[in-house]
Amino acid sequence: MSGEVKTGNLVLPGDKLGVIEEYVLGAGTFQEDGVIYSSRIGVVLIDNKSKKISVFPKVAKPLIPKKGDIVLGKVITVQGKKATVAIAMIEDKVLSSIFTGQVFIRQITGGYLESIDDMFKIGDIIRASVIDDKEEVYQLSTASPELGVIKAYCARCGNVLRRVNKQLKCDSCGNVEMRKLASDFE
Ligand SMILES: [Zn+2]
Incomplete structure (x- = not known):
């Protein structure tokens, strides 16, 4: 994952969450060479006070996608x-x-x-x-x-893209890209 990880972000195993200088490792995370990664699918929670970063699964029972979902x-x-x-x-x-x-x-x-x-x-x-x-x-x-x-990331620099009418713009490098956007893309 590129860009800054925030509370509420969906992450997958192996997604980069940050570095040990920024955060304290919490549940669902591990570190390698000073980089913190998610060890599970879940939602990020960052405690601003303790700087603890955790990844929580939202459900306990197995869920399997079905037609129509x-x-x-x-x-x-x-x-x-x-x-x-x-x-x-x-x-x-x-x-x-x-x-x-x-x-x-x-x-x-x-x-x-x-x-x-x-x-x-x-x-x-x-x-x-x-x-x-x-x-x-x-x-x-x-x-x-x-x-x-x-949610989309700049193909050139990895920054999160912002919607400008029907296109996506990178505020970091100025790149303009297209996607098949969902109507509520922010
Ligand atoms: Zn860019």
């Missing part, structure tokens, strides 16, 4: 005609393990697209609906206004 996940690859997504949440409930999903190019907007490149990029957090749960890899769709990218 709205899921949140991180784009891990974008190749050819599909994006692979690590599904980490159903709505606002954190899953106990990661499920793999795919969005095929025809399911991104529901219409014809030349290329997937300006729709999703690695590291993006997307909201999608599960359209098929029969195979091991879930089939996902973002072909609805409220579905798509909800």
